[in-house]
Amino acid sequence: MPNPVSVTQAEPAVAQPAPIKRLLSLDTLRGFDMFWIMGGEELFHVLAKTTGWGWAESVAHQFSHPDWNGFRAYDLIFPLFLFMAGVSTPFSIGSRLAKGDDKALIARKIISRGLILVVLGIIYNNGLFTKAFHDMRFPSVLGRIGLAGMFAQLIYLYARPRTQYGWFVGILLGYWACMMLIPVPGCGAGVLTMPCNLASYIDRMVVPGHLYKTIHDPEGLFSTIPAIGNALLGIFAGMFLQKSVKTGNRKTAWLLGAGAGLVLLGYLWNFVFPINKNLWTSSFVLITGGLSLLLLGLFYWIIDVKGIKGWTFFFTIIGMNSILIYLAGAFIDFEYAARFFFGGLLSLSSSDVVTGLGGVLAFLAVKWLFLYFLYRKKTFLRV
Secondary structure (H helix, E strand, O other): OOOOOEEEOOOHHHOOOOOOOOOHHHHHHHHHHHHHHHHHOHHHHHHHHHHOOHHHHHHHHHOOOOOOOOOOHHHHHHHHHHHHHHHHHHHHHHHHHHOOOOHHHHHHHHHHHHHHHHHHHHHHHHOOOOOOHHHOEOOOHHHHHHHHHHHHHHHHHHOOHHHHHHHHHHHHHHHHHHHHHOOEOOOEOOOOOOOOOHHHHHHHHHOOEOOOOOOOOOOOOHHHOOHHHHHHHHHHHHHHHHOOOOOHHHHHHHHHHHHHHHHHHHHHHOOOOOOOOOOOOHHHHHHHHHHHHHHHHHHHHHHHHOOOOOOOHHHHHHHOOHHHHHHHOOOOOHHHHHHHHHHHHHOOOOOHHHHHHHHHHHHHHHHHHHHHHHHHOOOEEEO
């Protein structure tokens, strides 16, 4: 069995997170999502800070997280990535099943990939052997992607489609019931403040090391359970896109309609189970899952149905090495490289707007050129 983590020279179709064939919209959407993680949101923060324009401040506000309850555009980035990992599943695992590959071997690969992402997340948070065990933070973004994606793929592997939908509904309702009905010592049941909710209490009891906010971790273990729902929604979308009997326009209409319906249900559920990214509430799953479907439908219609592809290259370069560029910031000083190559030019301007925006664009350019170099060398991090 080959090493599950490797830098390979396979064709871009097998780039992270899973092999995709001829679904350019998915690679483009993945790159669009990662663009904001790799620094794109700073364009609006700098513009708002240097100009004071109202519209720029409004957009910049959307690129921040609420303190607790509520939803902003920035909250979509993480669950959208989980959703896209789900979309790729029927194309990658489904193709192996169609070839008659052994389910046990596929399951072993799924589990190993999930656990490797957990380990990579721990390394990203703490470095290698730089902290004492009790000072380490074990929950992580990569860990949640690994665990939620792993369980969603195992459900896809072993459950019939109708049962998969049952899992989705059961996970969201079960999490809601647990959070609202199980009492927390000293707080009671149904309390959803940071110190008193069930998810944070369980994490304080079972998660080793320290939590991100001492009493709570936004990527905690218990709140990873509903995140499986985001990956399952992606799987459902991927299975639908595979259907050859549906036209591209009909697929688009289904994605957009389902997305709008889930967003509506999420806001209705918000009245009794608040939208909260920190707790990854069931209403948050529906809101982010619905918006993910809407974005996928839009990208799919523009790129795969209408064939408008000239603009996609910039984002696909990012999407093909999404995990790598996420990790690279921990050991490559892109800010230094941006100053080295563009600092002199930017210093010629006396405008704060030009200098600020130019600095962000230089930072993004260095990162993108790094990814483009890897693309030209056909080098991709495959987990």
